[in-house]
Amino acid sequence: MSKSVLSVENLHVRIGQRMILQDVSFDVRAGEVVGIIGPNGCGKTTLLNAISGFLPIDAGTVSVNGRDIMNLPAHARAELGIARGFQHVGVFREMTVEENLMMAVERRELYPWWWILSREWREKMSVAIEAALAEASLSSHRKSLAGVLSGGELRLLELARLKILKGNLLLIDEPTAGVAPILRDNLARMIKKLSKDHGRTVVIIEHDLRFLFNLAERIIVLVDGKKYLEGTPETVRRDERLQKIYFGE
């Protein structure tokens, strides 16, 4: 059995007076794709925010790659290997597509400050960006402002950037939101590739159950801030209460 990359134990998160997450525990193993589902307001995004350090934790522990990360600020957690995709697409729209990717390459390689003066570094940068653009089918948009891309292309750019970052744990929040069905296949392919070919561990929040069930090996269901169910997509699909939540009586 492969080692655990993400371990969440008895997690409690409170925002103001309201307890958003209560006693949530789960493990994610290396290379695994885990989906998180649940009705609106059940705490899915709060869970990712707590893991990535954007929200303080009331009680419980979070470990990544065997290291307790509770006392680390968000940027240090990212350095440690947590790459995060956002519900509203974490892309800098006022930068070009190329600049968005350059930032990721600079972070991953820890480029020296003089890299723009060095031909060797510039060539390395160019090769890394060309490869990322080709994989995301965005080569023709290299010099375009990211803000002019469609919703689906923005998602692909975000994924391309997450792939470049050195993290081995990807937390992705609703990747298909605002994405045309035709581009969802591309997204699914990229996420699968990240997991299978690059050995990344992926945790995805998603409302499109068909998309998620085809992608994830394990599903965690949150209801009212608590873990309601955990199992294979088949087990979750058969759960009656969940069917009522998603598809009504």
Place this chain on the structure above:
Amino acid sequence: MGYLFTTIARVWETSLAAIGGHLTLSLGGILFLGFPAAFWCGSYGYAVAAKAGASLGVSFAVGIGLAAIAGGIFAFFYSRMSNDSFAVITLASFLALEALIRSWDSVTGGVLGIAGVPRFSFAQMLRGLVVFEAYVVLPAFILESFLANGPFGRSLRALKENRIVLTAMGTSPNTIGKTAVVFASLFAGVSGILAVSRVQFLDPTLGGIFLLTQTLTIAIIASTPKTLRLLGVTVTIVLLPELLRFFSLPLSILGHSRNALYGFLLIVLIYYATYNVSSKRHV
């Protein structure tokens, strides 16, 4: 020729403060209004040390050192508060420092100021000073271009657009913002040293709200990471009041009218610059 050299020197001096405004406000969206305070730290540090008999090299270092301390204090506040609170704090620092300068007669000369501030021996004549300032300002522009178009500049622009995403990429927004604030304070401090060595007289009317207005106007109009645009906007903003000399205004209201007209022109420039930027964003 004296008028020409003075104008060029003013462009160089304003450029330095503008570089700080460009890094903080234009690129990073950091509401740093402490330019006059850093400018005075540089200028008074240099003037007081020089008048006390220190060599000009040491006086220069004292000015830069004080500006760096001011930058460090601003950076501390930046990491502890929201952007709008930071704007108020930095503005208040300028008012507090002005009050201190006006009341601390024994050191700053109070409202009477400090007269006879010496210049470097190789810059005794105005022409030599302009050349010396060019040697300081041109490398500063190269550094600015390097910073603005490199990883630091991209991080600053990312900070302005979405600090959460920047954080999620493993960069500390606080570190980026604090570095920009320290750079801006240092540039404003050097600007103060150069200005006082040109004027050779220092009181709180040098710099102050006029410098702040000019710096912020330049920062708003030169909103892209292009350094040449920054230089162009700086030249325009500094030369604008000089153009008003060619209008025949009644002598009794000449000074006030020029100030009012200059203020009006700045508003028009800012309006059109920001209108163009926002209309592009809508597309």
